[in-house]
Amino acid sequence: MNENVKEVLNQRIERAIKGLENHNMNGYYAKDIDNLYEIVGSLLNKNDLVSFGGSMTLFETGLIEFVRKGEYRVLDRYEKGLSKTDIKELFRKTFSANAYLASANAIIETGEIYNVDGNGNRVAAMMYGPDKVIIIAGANKIVKNLDEAINRNKYISAPANTKRLNIDTPCKKIGVCVDCNSINRICNKYSLIRKDNDKNRMHVIFLDENYGF
Numbered sequence: 001m002n003e004n005v006k007e008v009l010n011q012r013i014e015r016a017i018k019g020l021e022n023h024n025m026n027g028y029y030a031k032d033i034d035n036l037y038e039i040v041g042s043l044l045n046k047n048d049l050v051s052f053g054g055s056m057t058l059f060e061t062g063l064i065e066f067v068r069k070g071e072y073r074v075l076d077r078y079e080k081g082l083s084k085t086d087i088k089e090l091f092r093k094t095f096s097a098n099a100y101l102a103s104a105n106a107i108i109e110t111g112e113i114y115n116v117d118g119n120g121n122r123v124a125a126m127m128y129g130p131d132k133v134i135i136i137a138g139a140n141k142i143v144k145n146l147d148e149a150i151n152r153n154k155y156i157s158a159p160a161n162t163k164r165l166n167i168d169t170p171c172k173k174i175g176v177c178v179d180c181n182s183i184n185r186i187c188n189k190y191s192l193i194r195k196d197n198d199k200n201r202m203h204v205i206f207l208d209e210n211y212g213f
Ligand code: SF4
Pocket: 153, 154, 158, 159, 162, 169, 170, 171, 172, 176, 177, 178, 179, 180, 181, 182, 184, 185, 186, 187
């Protein structure tokens, strides 16, 4: 990456970390993947019950495997052979987890976390339940304000996810949101986390590369 672009991205990450800290949450910069694992490892304890939100970033950074190989108890939504009932139970057990790993649709520089879910299990767990929420965000997830966060979902995250999951929605076909009324709509539950009263609960780790969408 061009050095000047890297510097701009790092300044953006610095602003986001400051914004989160102003809202009683925690921000970190991971200089590379090994450093990311070190930070995540420092936030988890041996035998912690750990769960994941659906996330391309967690796969791309190898964090799913990192947790599976660690000394943790894992509520693994990606385990082969799980039935719909198993997954429903796993999502409910997630509320009792020690830690929840996920990414976000957008992190607003002023220190807010924006998400949109189809099912709602991810936004629900981020808002309440797990003792600790650890969000991994590439620099591509940082936006200036709420309008940019909303548009990021409409123009990038949701259309890309419907393509990835082969979900039949208008945005899968045309690549942009039309605020559909489709039975397959993936934008149903919206959340904006502005602050947490528990300083130890919300942790956002930034990387200065693009991850997920
Ligand atoms: S509301 Fe519908 S068209 Fe818009 S992004 Fe979501 S699924 Fe796609």
